Amino acid sequence: MFFQLTDLLTCPRCGPTHGLILLAQQVKDRRVQRGWLGCPHCRTDYPVTDGVADLRLDPAADRQPGPLLEEEDLALKIVALSGLAEERGYLLLDERLAHVADAVARLAPDLEVISVKPAPDGFRGGRGVSRILSEVRFPLVEYRLRAVAIAPAGDQELVAAAARRVAAGGRLLLFDAGDVDLKEVKASGLVIVAAEGGTAVAERKIEPKVGLG
Numbered sequence: 001m002f003f004q005l006t007d008l009l010t011c012p013r014c015g016p017t018h019g020l021i022l023l024a025q026q027v028k029d030r031r032v033q034r035g036w037l038g039c040p041h042c043r044t045d046y047p048v049t050d051g052v053a054d055l056r057l058d059p060a061a062d063r064q065p066g067p068l069l070e071e072e073d074l075a076l077k078i079v080a081l082s083g084l085a086e087e088r089g090y091l092l093l094d095e096r097l098a099h100v101a102d103a104v105a106r107l108a109p110d111l112e113v114i115s116v117k118p119a120p121d122g123f124r125g126g127r128g129v130s131r132i133l134s135e136v137r138f139p140l141v142e143y144r145l146r147a148v149a150i151a152p153a154g155d156q157e158l159v160a161a162a163a164r165r166v167a168a169g170g171r172l173l174l175f176d177a178g179d180v181d182l183k184e185v186k187a188s189g190l191v192i193v194a195a196e197g198g199t200a201v202a203e204r205k206i207e208p209k210v211g212l213g
């Protein structure tokens, strides 16, 4: 896990306005290999083991992740559609896209790729990839990421959570998305700039409005 990602992580129990504090026990090349992420609000300590931050509320639960999206040149498409091939910043992948995290990081070496999955997949935290385990989508501050890529397949809750993580000027990439997903994108205040087949690109054009609730 990238050391500075701590600034963006939030407590899955307390919500996106509650940040975490890092107690690093082992750091290598600015990546935390082992340590703890603590919430000052509810006092939960989440472990970082083998470079993977485990923010699961119930690690014992056998939660099955969604089916991996198998699509040709998926990593290449994610990098191209994000517009961030030569840029710095954070790009978030959901559980169905997490398997191409390393490929994305190789194609865009200045990006830090964040993958969030509900269950471990045997991958360790590698160069350019921060792996987070969490059932909660997503334990990250809102409106701060330059790109978020998801494969919702009708999961409007996922679309809404992903859209809320996109910074002003940032992009939401959708794969395996249907009409109901695109409707949710618009409802979330993003503008769809391209859509073909199940793939779409949306942008957050302006500063997000602060909700009343």
Ligand SMILES: [Zn+2]
Residues within 6 Å of the ligand: 011, 012, 013, 014, 015, 018, 039, 040, 041, 042, 043, 044
């Ligand atoms: Zn908390």
